[in-house]
Amino acid sequence: MNQKTYGVVPGLNMGLFSPKELEEIVAIINKYDVPMTKITSAQRLALLGMDEEEQKKLKTELHPLIRPVAVNGVHYVQACPGSQWCKFGTSDSLALGARIEQISFPEPLPGKVKVGISGCRMSCTEPYVRDVGIFATKKGWTLVFGGNGGGNPRLGDIIAEALTDDQVVDLVQKCLTVYQQNAKYKSRTARFMERFGIDAFKEVVLSE
Numbered sequence: 001m002n003q004k005t006y007g008v009v010p011g012l013n014m015g016l017f018s019p020k021e022l023e024e025i026v027a028i029i030n031k032y033d034v035p036m037t038k039i040t041s042a043q044r045l046a047l048l049g050m051d052e053e054e055q056k057k058l059k060t061e062l063h064p065l066i067r068p069v070a071v072n073g074v075h076y077v078q079a080c081p082g083s084q085w086c087k088f089g090t091s092d093s094l095a096l097g098a099r100i101e102q103i104s105f106p107e108p109l110p111g112k113v114k115v116g117i118s119g120c121r122m123s124c125t126e127p128y129v130r131d132v133g134i135f136a137t138k139k140g141w142t143l144v145f146g147g148n149g150g151g152n153p154r155l156g157d158i159i160a161e162a163l164t165d166d167q168v169v170d171l172v173q174k175c176l177t178v179y180q181q182n183a184k185y186k187s188r189t190a191r192f193m194e195r196f197g198i199d200a201f202k203e204v205v206l207s208e
Protein backbone atom coordinates (compact mmCIF):
# COMPACT_ATOMS: atom_id res chain seq x y z
CA MET A 1 0.00 0.00 0.00
CA ASN A 2 1.22 3.48 -0.86
CA GLN A 3 1.37 5.33 2.47
CA LYS A 4 1.41 8.65 0.62
CA THR A 5 -2.02 8.51 -1.04
CA TYR A 6 -4.17 11.40 0.05
CA GLY A 7 -7.83 11.33 -0.91
CA VAL A 8 -10.06 14.19 0.09
CA VAL A 9 -13.81 13.95 0.62
CA PRO A 10 -15.45 17.29 -0.25
CA GLY A 11 -19.00 18.37 0.42
CA LEU A 12 -19.11 17.39 4.10
CA ASN A 13 -21.10 20.44 5.14
CA MET A 14 -18.11 22.66 5.99
CA GLY A 15 -17.03 20.22 8.69
CA LEU A 16 -20.36 20.15 10.50
CA PHE A 17 -21.72 16.65 11.25
CA SER A 18 -24.57 15.52 13.43
CA PRO A 19 -23.46 12.76 15.85
CA LYS A 20 -25.47 10.27 13.76
CA GLU A 21 -23.77 11.34 10.51
CA LEU A 22 -20.39 11.12 12.21
CA GLU A 23 -21.20 7.58 13.38
CA GLU A 24 -22.12 6.60 9.83
CA ILE A 25 -18.90 8.09 8.46
CA VAL A 26 -16.80 6.31 11.09
CA ALA A 27 -18.59 2.99 10.36
CA ILE A 28 -17.64 3.31 6.66
CA ILE A 29 -14.05 4.29 7.54
CA ASN A 30 -13.79 1.21 9.79
CA LYS A 31 -15.32 -1.03 7.13
CA TYR A 32 -12.51 -0.06 4.73
CA ASP A 33 -9.85 -0.21 7.43
CA VAL A 34 -8.55 3.28 6.57
CA PRO A 35 -5.01 3.64 8.05
CA MET A 36 -5.49 7.29 9.04
CA THR A 37 -7.93 10.17 8.59
CA LYS A 38 -7.43 13.90 8.91
CA ILE A 39 -9.69 16.92 9.15
CA THR A 40 -8.04 19.27 6.65
CA SER A 41 -7.62 23.03 6.92
CA ALA A 42 -10.41 23.23 4.32
CA GLN A 43 -12.80 21.50 6.79
CA ARG A 44 -12.85 18.38 4.67
CA LEU A 45 -12.00 14.78 5.49
CA ALA A 46 -8.74 13.34 4.16
CA LEU A 47 -8.34 9.57 3.79
CA LEU A 48 -4.67 8.72 4.20
CA GLY A 49 -2.72 5.70 3.04
CA MET A 50 -5.53 4.01 1.10
CA ASP A 51 -5.38 2.06 -2.11
CA GLU A 52 -6.94 4.24 -4.83
CA GLU A 53 -9.55 1.66 -5.84
CA GLU A 54 -10.68 1.20 -2.24
CA GLN A 55 -10.78 4.96 -1.83
CA LYS A 56 -13.16 5.23 -4.80
CA LYS A 57 -15.47 2.58 -3.31
CA LEU A 58 -15.44 4.29 0.08
CA LYS A 59 -16.31 7.65 -1.49
CA THR A 60 -19.23 6.01 -3.31
CA GLU A 61 -20.55 4.68 0.01
CA LEU A 62 -20.17 8.10 1.61
CA HIS A 63 -22.00 9.68 -1.31
CA PRO A 64 -25.44 10.01 0.39
CA LEU A 65 -23.78 12.07 3.15
CA ILE A 66 -22.01 14.42 0.74
CA ARG A 67 -23.35 17.64 -0.70
CA PRO A 68 -23.02 17.67 -4.51
CA VAL A 69 -20.08 19.78 -5.68
CA ALA A 70 -20.96 22.70 -8.01
CA VAL A 71 -19.77 22.55 -11.63
CA ASN A 72 -16.73 24.85 -12.09
CA GLY A 73 -17.34 26.30 -8.64
CA VAL A 74 -15.09 27.48 -5.83
CA HIS A 75 -12.35 25.21 -4.51
CA TYR A 76 -13.78 25.09 -1.01
CA VAL A 77 -15.74 27.06 1.55
CA GLN A 78 -14.66 27.23 5.19
CA ALA A 79 -17.34 28.53 7.51
CA CYS A 80 -17.35 29.01 11.27
CA PRO A 81 -20.25 27.80 13.48
CA GLY A 82 -21.84 31.27 13.21
CA SER A 83 -25.14 32.29 14.76
CA GLN A 84 -26.44 28.71 14.69
CA TRP A 85 -23.87 27.45 17.20
CA CYS A 86 -21.60 30.24 18.50
CA LYS A 87 -22.68 32.75 21.15
CA PHE A 88 -20.77 35.54 19.37
CA GLY A 89 -22.31 34.86 15.97
CA THR A 90 -24.54 37.58 14.55
CA SER A 91 -25.19 35.92 11.17
CA ASP A 92 -25.59 32.40 9.83
CA SER A 93 -22.23 31.65 8.22
CA LEU A 94 -23.08 27.98 7.61
CA ALA A 95 -26.27 28.78 5.68
CA LEU A 96 -24.41 31.39 3.62
CA GLY A 97 -21.56 28.94 3.01
CA ALA A 98 -24.00 26.36 1.64
CA ARG A 99 -25.20 28.96 -0.90
CA ILE A 100 -21.70 30.06 -1.91
CA GLU A 101 -20.68 26.40 -2.38
CA GLN A 102 -23.39 26.04 -5.01
CA ILE A 103 -22.30 28.95 -7.23
CA SER A 104 -21.26 27.49 -10.58
CA PHE A 105 -19.81 28.88 -13.80
CA PRO A 106 -19.92 27.83 -17.46
CA GLU A 107 -16.10 27.54 -17.51
CA PRO A 108 -13.57 26.65 -14.79
CA LEU A 109 -12.28 29.59 -12.71
CA PRO A 110 -8.71 30.67 -13.62
CA GLY A 111 -7.21 29.52 -10.30
CA LYS A 112 -8.20 28.00 -6.97
CA VAL A 113 -10.75 30.10 -5.11
CA LYS A 114 -10.80 29.54 -1.35
CA VAL A 115 -13.64 31.07 0.64
CA GLY A 116 -13.71 31.89 4.36
CA ILE A 117 -16.94 32.94 6.06
CA SER A 118 -17.23 34.16 9.65
CA GLY A 119 -20.38 34.86 11.61
CA CYS A 120 -18.91 37.87 13.45
CA ARG A 121 -16.02 40.28 13.06
CA MET A 122 -13.69 38.13 15.15
CA SER A 123 -13.16 36.41 11.81
CA CYS A 124 -12.16 32.92 12.98
CA THR A 125 -11.99 31.64 9.37
CA GLU A 126 -9.44 34.34 8.43
CA PRO A 127 -11.49 36.01 5.68
CA TYR A 128 -8.84 38.69 4.97
CA VAL A 129 -6.46 36.03 3.67
CA ARG A 130 -8.96 34.10 1.52
CA ASP A 131 -9.70 34.70 -2.15
CA VAL A 132 -13.24 35.47 -1.05
CA GLY A 133 -13.63 36.49 2.58
CA ILE A 134 -16.93 37.27 4.23
CA PHE A 135 -17.60 38.28 7.81
CA ALA A 136 -20.65 39.55 9.65
CA THR A 137 -21.11 42.74 11.60
CA LYS A 138 -24.32 43.97 13.21
CA LYS A 139 -25.06 45.82 9.96
CA GLY A 140 -24.75 42.76 7.71
CA TRP A 141 -22.03 41.03 5.70
CA THR A 142 -18.69 42.56 4.69
CA LEU A 143 -17.17 41.14 1.50
CA VAL A 144 -13.39 41.05 1.07
CA PHE A 145 -11.76 39.93 -2.20
CA GLY A 146 -8.25 39.02 -3.29
CA GLY A 147 -6.65 37.81 -0.06
CA ASN A 148 -4.07 35.04 0.17
CA GLY A 149 -2.42 33.35 3.11
CA GLY A 150 0.26 31.44 1.19
CA GLY A 151 3.96 32.05 0.54
CA ASN A 152 3.26 35.46 -1.02
CA PRO A 153 0.50 36.68 1.32
CA ARG A 154 -1.87 39.53 0.64
CA LEU A 155 -4.70 41.07 2.67
CA GLY A 156 -7.90 41.19 0.66
CA ASP A 157 -9.67 44.44 -0.19
CA ILE A 158 -13.05 45.36 1.25
CA ILE A 159 -15.49 45.47 -1.66
CA ALA A 160 -18.72 46.30 0.18
CA GLU A 161 -20.24 46.32 3.66
CA ALA A 162 -23.66 45.97 5.30
CA LEU A 163 -24.86 43.42 2.73
CA THR A 164 -27.85 41.10 3.06
CA ASP A 165 -27.54 37.37 2.31
CA ASP A 166 -28.85 37.81 -1.24
CA GLN A 167 -26.67 40.85 -1.89
CA VAL A 168 -23.48 39.14 -0.76
CA VAL A 169 -24.22 36.02 -2.86
CA ASP A 170 -24.86 38.21 -5.94
CA LEU A 171 -21.72 40.24 -5.34
CA VAL A 172 -19.54 37.13 -4.90
CA GLN A 173 -20.92 35.89 -8.23
CA LYS A 174 -20.05 39.24 -9.89
CA CYS A 175 -16.54 39.39 -8.39
CA LEU A 176 -15.79 35.86 -9.58
CA THR A 177 -17.21 36.58 -13.04
CA VAL A 178 -14.91 39.62 -13.45
CA TYR A 179 -12.00 37.50 -12.16
CA GLN A 180 -12.87 34.73 -14.60
CA GLN A 181 -13.11 37.10 -17.56
CA ASN A 182 -9.89 39.01 -16.85
CA ALA A 183 -7.40 36.85 -14.93
CA LYS A 184 -4.60 34.88 -16.57
CA TYR A 185 -4.79 31.08 -16.35
CA LYS A 186 -3.68 29.88 -12.87
CA SER A 187 -3.49 33.44 -11.51
CA ARG A 188 -4.97 33.53 -8.01
CA THR A 189 -7.22 36.44 -7.02
CA ALA A 190 -4.44 38.13 -5.00
CA ARG A 191 -2.16 38.48 -8.04
CA PHE A 192 -5.13 39.39 -10.23
CA MET A 193 -6.14 42.23 -7.89
CA GLU A 194 -2.60 43.63 -7.90
CA ARG A 195 -2.68 43.72 -11.69
CA PHE A 196 -6.29 44.85 -12.21
CA GLY A 197 -6.37 47.40 -9.37
CA ILE A 198 -8.88 47.70 -6.54
CA ASP A 199 -10.50 50.90 -7.80
CA ALA A 200 -11.07 49.51 -11.30
CA PHE A 201 -12.36 46.26 -9.85
CA LYS A 202 -14.82 47.99 -7.52
CA GLU A 203 -16.03 50.20 -10.34
CA VAL A 204 -16.93 47.14 -12.42
CA VAL A 205 -18.47 44.94 -9.73
CA LEU A 206 -20.40 47.72 -7.99
CA SER A 207 -21.82 49.24 -11.18
CA GLU A 208 -25.56 48.71 -11.90
Ligand code: SF4
Nearest residue numbers: 080086089119120124
Ligand atom coordinates in the same frame (compact mmCIF):
# COMPACT_ATOMS: atom_id res chain seq x y z
S1 SF4 B 1 -16.09 34.23 13.83
FE1 SF4 B 1 -17.43 34.83 15.50
S2 SF4 B 1 -19.27 33.58 15.21
FE2 SF4 B 1 -17.62 32.61 14.07
S3 SF4 B 1 -16.73 31.10 15.47
FE3 SF4 B 1 -15.51 32.98 15.60
S4 SF4 B 1 -16.40 34.04 17.36
FE4 SF4 B 1 -17.94 32.52 16.70
